Amino acid sequence: LKQEAFLVSASLQDLIERHLREFGSLHNLGRTNAIHLNDTHPALAPAELMRLLLDEHGLGWADAWKITRQAVAYTNHTLMPEALETWAVRMFEQLLPRHLEIIYEINHRFLDELQQRFPGDHALASRVSLIDEGHHGGERRVRMASLALVASHRVNGVAALHSELMVQTIFADYARVWPERFHNVTNGVTPRRWLEQANPRLSTLLDSRIGDGWRRNLAELGELKPLAANRELGEEFLAVKRANKERLAAVIRRELGLNVNVDSLFDIQIKRIHEYKRQLLNLLHVISRYQAICDNPEGVNGAPWVPRTVIIAGKAASAYQMAKSIVRLAHDVARVINSDPRVGDKLKLVFLPNYSVTLAESIIPAADLSEQISTAGM
Incomplete structure (x- = not known):
């Protein structure tokens, strides 16, 4: 939460400073700037923008909220409820008390509006409130996706089916309140x-x-x-692929001190580390393959083993202990497999650290097999 507050505040203060330098007034900020909440990770931004406009620049609530609503838009990337960020109210009270006051006020005004439109529907109000009251034994938590939805003038999914399911499942109540707010923008590459x-x-x-x-x-x-x-084109394509695999092999050697066989099948999974992305399933497959090679070193059913290099990369959220445990497991499994002389080049496991766009530019062109085994949408 500290990291999110720091990054959001730095970005918004910079945005406001540049806007004032160009226009001299804040009243058109929402019409000339786009504040994009790419999933719930930066969803503190509406509360921070309100704080800056109210406390630092002296605007009234109505003007500050109008600017915020004009500027903010939210993209949802997953239908998994557990992937929607929430923070304990007690943590907000300790670290960001002013932001919590603003969130409470946003929620109060939102629920008042809801009561006027849907009088007596207390169940709806409970489901869409920015605060999860923890009625089922849990602690009170701030629902960051709810903050993003209430503060945004536009909400989108990232594929036609995803956007359709989004308004039918996790955001069905909000789509009932603001059907015009929901749209689809298909992700591009x-x-x-x-x-x-x-x-x-x-x-x-x-x-x-x-x-x-x-x-x-x-x-x-x-x-x-x-x-x-065309055979000639096929051979030229394979030569390009081999050169790209040699480039990635050099990165692996430089980063990890591990030599991998460029003639092996490069089996690649690069994603944010998360249970539903199923890196754990991939690792279980690697373990299963390792055990099968040890039991049958010459191959199975008369066919030799196709050498395979499994390459995983991605980052785990700072507080996501299960994801961090998956990263640790990948390193432990790799240490066993890569040092076992019985396996040799038949199987290698690589976890490349510090995943970034720059690293991806070396990984993606070298992929023989790209693992897309997430449960999202299932």
Whole structure:
């Protein structure tokens, strides 16, 4: 919570300072700036913006709330309720008492409005309140997704099905209150980053076969379809893939001191470390494969083992102990497998530290198999 408050406050203070330097007035801040809550991790931003406008710049509540509502929008990334951030009220009381006062006031005004629109529906009010009162034996908690929803002028999911399920499940009550607020924005993958910049060898190969028009119009990649069975193109593609795997192998050697076989299958899972992302399932598969190799070193059913290098990367939230335990398990499993001479190059496990976009630019082009085994949407 301290980290979130620091980052949110620094960002918003910078935004306000730049806005005032350009416009000289705060009254158009909400129309000229977008404050995007990318999931609930920065969801303290509406309360911090209100604090800055009220306490530091002397605006009244109505004007400050209008600006906040104009500026803030929220993107939800998961339908898993446990992934929606909450914080204990007692922690807010100790660390951010002024923010808690503002959240209470936002909630009070919101619930008053709700009472006028849905009189007597106390169950609805309890479900959508910014405060979970802990009626079932738990402690009182601030629901950060609720704060994001109430403060935003626009809410979106990241795929058509996700956005549809979002308003049918976790946010059904809010969609009933504000149906016009919910939209879909399908996540995209920029080819400039993940093809042109991260995979220049493949980009050059594509240029040589279909021209460079695909760099501006990705639909032109469809011109590759008639070339799918072209043997020469296939060999050139495999050469590009091998070069990318050699680049990643060099990163692994530099970071971990581990040599991996570039002729092995690179089995890659890079995601935020979370139970529903199922890195644990992946690790159980690695353990199972390791045991099978030890029991049958020559292979099974007459077929030799295909050498495999399993590469995992991602970060765990600071307070998410289970996720941290999964990271620890990955290192423990890797230590056993990578030092066992019975296995050799048949199986290696790599956990690359300090996952970042820059690291991903080396990992993604080298993937032979990309693990997408999350339970999200199931």
